[in-house]
Amino acid sequence: MKTKYDLIVAGAGYAGFAAAVRAARNGMDVLLFDRDGCAGGTGSASMIVPYMNYWTIDPATQEKIYLNKGLFFELRQHLIEQGQLMANDRNFHDEYVKLIMDRMLIEAGVTVLYHSYLIGADTADGTVRSVTVANKTGNLTFEADWFLDATGDADLTVMCGFPTRLGRESDHLCQPMTTCFRMANVDTALFKEEKPQIQELYQAWQAEGRIKNPRENVLTFFMPVKGIVHFNTTRVVGKNPVDAFDLTAAEMEAREQIFEMIAFLKANFASFKDASLISIGSRIGVRESRMISGEYVLTEDDVKACRKFDDTIAVANYSIDIHSPDGSGTLIYKLPQGEYYTIPYRCLIPKGVKNMLVAGRCISADHVAQASVRIMPICCTMGEAAGTALTLARQSGAKDVREVDVPKLQKQLEAQGLKIH
Numbered sequence: 001m002k003t004k005y006d007l008i009v010a011g012a013g014y015a016g017f018a019a020a021v022r023a024a025r026n027g028m029d030v031l032l033f034d035r036d037g038c039a040g041g042t043g044s045a046s047m048i049v050p051y052m053n054y055w056t057i058d059p060a061t062q063e064k065i066y067l068n069k070g071l072f073f074e075l076r077q078h079l080i081e082q083g084q085l086m087a088n089d090r091n092f093h094d095e096y097v098k099l100i101m102d103r104m105l106i107e108a109g110v111t112v113l114y115h116s117y118l119i120g121a122d123t124a125d126g127t128v129r130s131v132t133v134a135n136k137t138g139n140l141t142f143e144a145d146w147f148l149d150a151t152g153d154a155d156l157t158v159m160c161g162f163p164t165r166l167g168r169e170s171d172h173l174c175q176p177m178t179t180c181f182r183m184a185n186v187d188t189a190l191f192k193e194e195k196p197q198i199q200e201l202y203q204a205w206q207a208e209g210r211i212k213n214p215r216e217n218v219l220t221f222f223m224p225v226k227g228i229v230h231f232n233t234t235r236v237v238g239k240n241p242v243d244a245f246d247l248t249a250a251e252m253e254a255r256e257q258i259f260e261m262i263a264f265l266k267a268n269f270a271s272f273k274d275a276s277l278i279s280i281g282s283r284i285g286v287r288e289s290r291m292i293s294g295e296y297v298l299t300e301d302d303v304k305a306c307r308k309f310d311d312t313i314a315v316a317n318y319s320i321d322i323h324s325p326d327g328s329g330t331l332i333y334k335l336p337q338g339e340y341y342t343i344p345y346r347c348l349i350p351k352g353v354k355n356m357l358v359a360g361r362c363i364s365a366d367h368v369a370q371a372s373v374r375i376m377p378i379c380c381t382m383g384e385a386a387g388t389a390l391t392l393a394r395q396s397g398a399k400d401v402r403e404v405d406v407p408k409l410q411k412q413l414e415a416q417g418l419k420i421h
């Protein structure tokens with residue numbers, strides 16, 4: 001068994017997937033591992049649709065300006081070819097993403113190891129030497145020159161002993177967790193008509209204590225499959241996503257809310273008369289947990305001011321979208337049309353480490369900024385940028401991610417189709 005690679009990527013979510021594919025295409029020998037049996041991370045295991053903003057509209061011309069292209073666009077193109085992206089350019093079929101990501105990983109030559117849980121890391125003088133994963137084979141240790149933490153929860157960063165922060169600064173509460181589920185055989189035309197009554201009755205039942213779910217309304221989406229309604233509407237507050245007992249309790253609480261929602265819909269609405277539960281995310285969805293303490297912390301002010309940084313590696317314009325960490329309500333702060341903010345390379349560099357980057361929802365950002373950067377298209381773009389940066393580090397003989405020639409990185413990212421300026 002081969003035990004040494006150029007790059008090891010921990011976590012095969014949108015960020016880890018993109019980093020691994022990009023680095024392998026750019027010549028790195030890459031190992032990508034994940035505890036799940038597929039790629040896509042939260043997007044796959046927690047069944048997340050649709051894609052939130054990856055474009056903005058030019059207010060003058062009303063033209064769509066795509067912000068997150070590169071590998072994310074390749075993925076999107078594959079979905080289009082499979083007929084699995086709806087005309088609104090957002091709603092897609094997440095099961096196809098698992099199929100497409102596998103193909104892209106294989107074609108790029110990435111060594112993929114699923115069903116492998118990170119259980120340890122060895123670090124000396126700020127240099128990560130190896131990681132150990134537990135799987136059916138046993139405990140396996142792999143070495144590499146470069147590492148990427150794309151675990152969403154910054155697990156590798158913690159195991160290496162580098163600092164992180166949990167949730168919002170004031171009380172360390174995180175955005176609520178949500179288990180998504182789907183109902184099939186819904187009369188979707190009638191559902192659209194009944195939606196206002198559904199919201200009204202839901203709120204009335206909630207006020208009477210007959211609905212325990214603290215979410216303020218019923219949040220649903222359509223998919224490119226007839227008769228299916230996707231529910232992103234359970235809400236578990238006050239639990240710590242990186243505490244295994246809290247996580248277990250959250251899974252069970254969310255599933256109880258699914259019982260509650262199905263009973264409510266079937267008892268009251270004709271559109272659900274013949275509908276049945278068809279699937280539940282295999283892992284509760286975690287919006288926020290640990291964030292690394294990086295060389296720069298992206299802030300609420302940076303996002304709201306649509307700040308542009310010299311060391312930009314990705315651009316983004318999704319709203320600040322905070323599902324209340326302690327109850328009802330969702331705060332949405334929309335960025336102006338035609339505008340975007342940028343994510344600096346320094347947000348991917350954990351303090352104190354030389355040969356590792358972090359990409360995805362656990363980059364160095366404050367609670368409010370994280371609520372914007374966390375979406376799938378942006379995580380994918382950050383992953384691609386990290387994979388590219390680590391390739392450049394290797395090619396230049398660097399020993400520290402801070403030595404990466406950032407203008408050269410930006411040029412390379414632009415050549416790969418990503419927007420920088």
Ligand SMILES: Cc1cc2nc3c(=O)[nH]c(=O)nc-3n(C[C@H](O)[C@H](O)[C@H](O)COP(=O)(O)OP(=O)(O)OC[C@H]3O[C@@H](n4cnc5c(N)ncnc54)[C@H](O)[C@@H]3O)c2cc1C
Pocket residue numbers: 010011012013014015016033034035036040041042043046048049050051052116117118119150151152153155177178179180232284285286287359360361362374375376377379
């Ligand atoms: C309920 C909910 C709704 C959302 N809605 C939307 C939406 O509508 N649109 C949108 O664009 N985004 C949405 N998001 C956000 C988005 O889905 C995630 O933030 C994004 O997918 C995160 O990508 P990532 O690659 O950073 O991390 P993840 O997808 O979390 O990937 C991390 C990977 O690391 C693996 N991993 C973690 N720890 C270990 C370990 N110790 N050992 C081995 N493997 C490990 C995990 O299995 C996972 O595959 C939503 C999120 C949630 C939770």
